[in-house]
Amino acid sequence: MQSERQDEDSLVRRIAAKFRLSASARAGNVTLGIGDDAALWKATPGLETILTCDWFLEDLHFLKGLHPADSVGWKCLARAVSDIAAMGGVPRCFLLSLALPETHTGRWLDEFLDGLRAASRKLKCVLAGGDTTRHEKILINVTVIGEIETKRAALRSGARKGDWICVSGQLGGAQAGLELLLQQKGARKGDVGLDKHLYPVPRVELGRRLVKERLVTAMMDLSDGLSTDLKRLCEASGVGARIEEWRLPLAKAFPGFKGGVAERIRAALHGGDDYELLFTVPKSKARHLKREIAGAPVTIIGEIQSGRRILLLKQNGREQSLESGGWDPFRHVKRRF
């Protein structure tokens, strides 16, 4: 009988086999990968290192019975890399902390690692190391290491009165995809509209360009919904904001999504998991702001104001306070899975 620790060692070997230190690893500047007490990495001279970590927990961030294992693998890395994009940085490498029930060390683990490896390649972010253990629930924590030119990182705190408030892509698509997934009780081959929820692609190239061209005063990624995240950006900057409802770039309706325009607006304002960028641009630089940058649509949705209030100007001309949605998509469905 294998001891628990020997099980762990065999788990580490299986992960290492899927992620061999290759040309890609050397590109990430990882000089020692999986298998020792720690990993070694070489920072690029003159750049600052970006450090971020992200929980991805069963029943809180994903549902074992609903989300395909490869989506769990993809998304746990994609959402952590999104924090690097939000600073305007380049992802380099990551650490994977994984706790698994014994029942999930077979096929589930293989598919999880396939999704993780696909994201790792797509995002050019190499696995450097990690920690594994057994647990009755699936627990994931991902640390991503990125880099950015010194003193050029985009923070949440730089927004000033009069700046345009912008977002990338469309908003609410991940929420719509989740709702479809819940209706169907799972993903089916050929489903349209689920990718944004299952396999989000963080806006790394856009973040780079915005920072390199010095267009933004503040930036963050949209993980918990516009109403929650905009409040955070405004609090960090000590400002208020006014959003104009008709400017919101709503995610397209797709077959299976039953909501009308009101539901699409609600998803755009409060839905989480979009991993688009939210950023502010001084009006003086607005002429340099193209409608599409690095392949990402860019939309002005409102303006930074003095004071601390976050306002929503509705289509009917009325102004109301935009309350933080406090997104927790699984609150009502946890018991079902």
Add this chain to the structure above:
Amino acid sequence: MQSERQDEDSLVRRIAAKFRLSASARAGNVTLGIGDDAALWKATPGLETILTCDWFLEDLHFLKGLHPADSVGWKCLARAVSDIAAMGGVPRCFLLSLALPETHTGRWLDEFLDGLRAASRKLKCVLAGGDTTRHEKILINVTVIGEIETKRAALRSGARKGDWICVSGQLGGAQAGLELLLQQKGARKGDVGLDKHLYPVPRVELGRRLVKERLVTAMMDLSDGLSTDLKRLCEASGVGARIEEWRLPLAKAFPGFKGGVAERIRAALHGGDDYELLFTVPKSKARHLKREIAGAPVTIIGEIQSGRRILLLKQNGREQSLESGGWDPFRHVKRRF
């Protein structure tokens, strides 16, 4: 009513208040701390970055009803820093991922943060950022960033036939402390013998000195017990080993610990959580090996051999195979707490 996300923000503020970016943070080269999408850190030119992460989970690594909250805070950082010590590096900063039940966001959290802060100061390792969320169990993951002179990190893979096998400090003390804690069902003021289990101090200074003086061919820290960890070092190096039982530096007996010599030997061979260093020294350099280095006792306990077997030479002159203990201290007591 606060939403879950607002709860999280208030948790982050409480952590930030305990760990203000101060002179110590600048010493850790953290240029942007808690509160943005990610943290920023500046690597020292010419050094390699060491990356490591470590789970510390309720019921697996600690028991909520048994371990004081400040010990949980101290130990989650100390054990991750021990991986930096094992490479011969200097800890710089860390990321804290914390998931808590709502019942533990009051006094428990305060005491946890006190212990974490004490370890952070003692080990000169500053809090740079992290991620918090709610969970029905206490989940902790710590990522530590350290540094070391380029190409000088001590790996597990360098041990060669004929090298002396050495350990720092005494072995089995953490196991003995745990047994006392279990007997007493908790810690009492003035207890002797519990510190090694509750507040381990990783051997950072010793690791530095051994690497700087180029004394070691391989090194790792003892987290899962000598019998398990020596096996890992030997596998990584492609060698075997012979340990001489009477050379083991046994942890002292203390009031309350009921075991005799046999139990102390067993704890030294198989007990986990000691966070001492295990390292190999070529015989040609043995004359530079002092009995005490950087305040840590150093003991030769055996010799690296060819082949793959790990042997234990007993006091009675018999040689036997040293089986990996597969340490899991709470296996039998989990249901009690």
